[in-house]
Amino acid sequence: MxxxxxxxxxxxxxxxxxxxxxxxxxxxxxxxxxxxxxxxxxxxxxxxxxxxxxxxxxxxxxxxxxxxxxxxxxxxxxxxxxxxRRGFKFEAWWAKDVECPNIIKSAWDEDILINASISNVQDRLSAWSDRVEECIRFVTPRVSEDMKNWLLQQFTEDEVRRALFQMHPLKFPRPYGFPAVFYQKN
Structure with missing residues (x-):
């Protein structure tokens, strides 16, 4: 020593x-x-x-x-x-866009540390998604007032239970870090 x-x-x-x-x-x-x-x-x-x-x-x-x-x-x-930073979630539709791989590659190449590279990718994809969503704001909605009211109804306990048991037991452990199996067994 x-x-x-x-x-x-x-x-x-x-x-x-x-x-x-x-x-x-x-x-x-x-x-x-x-x-x-x-x-x-x-x-x-x-x-x-x-x-x-x-x-x-x-x-x-x-x-x-x-x-x-x-x-x-x-x-x-x-x-x-x-x-x-809890708000980031990769959206599946991003992968279908031709710009997405270029955004990921340029953000990934910015830093040599993996954690920093991941943060760069999150930042770039979030900013890009915000710009896309800003454009979408000007699209006329196709959801009627009746559809919106139906979608905003309170979930029943039975609907929540059915959705929970349709989930893979070990997928997506949020919120609070508990996977679906925790709720399925308790």
Whole structure:
């Protein structure tokens, strides 16, 4: 450990800090023997920090390892973009449009980090979709007042139950992270 600290000092490396959870390791035990620690860090020197002043480090959720992966983003808002952005949903009709693959490719190629690339794609597709929907606003609706009233009726418990049991048990776990099987079995 002494040699490691010497390297950090000689190279003028410092901790970049973190966003979200401060713990990067867990022993995954239950009860009183459960332990969490911050073992993993992203390090840089002052020169690197001056080249990338808006860098942020996000501690991601532990999935398969006992260590949390760290995501380094060159944008300040990585945490906001990954965890507070609930509105994005890829629309199937986008895939039918000839512009969609070009939008995805140009947004994906902008950043070397996968999380940032995904956020870029979400931003570009959302902006593009907004422009398309703005154009659609000027199309005359074909839904009559009677149709609209029928569609806005309150769902019955039986209709909700039938729809729920038609869903694949493990698809689309929103809201609150519970897949359909949770509601089908409880």
């Amino acid at each position: 002494t040699k490691f600290r010497e390297v950090l000092e000689n190279c003028h490396l410092g901790d970049l800090g973190f966003s979200s959870s401060c713990f990067t390791w867990s022993n995954r035990r239950l009860g009183n023997s459960f332990t969490k620690e911050r073992l993993d860090r992203a390090m840089s020197n002052p020169e690197w920090c001056s080249l990338f002043p808006k860098v942020s480090v996000l501690v991601l959720a532990i999935r398969t390892s006992d260590h949390s992966p760290l995501a380094i983003s060159f944008k300040e808002d990585v945490y906001e973009r990954m965890y507070h």
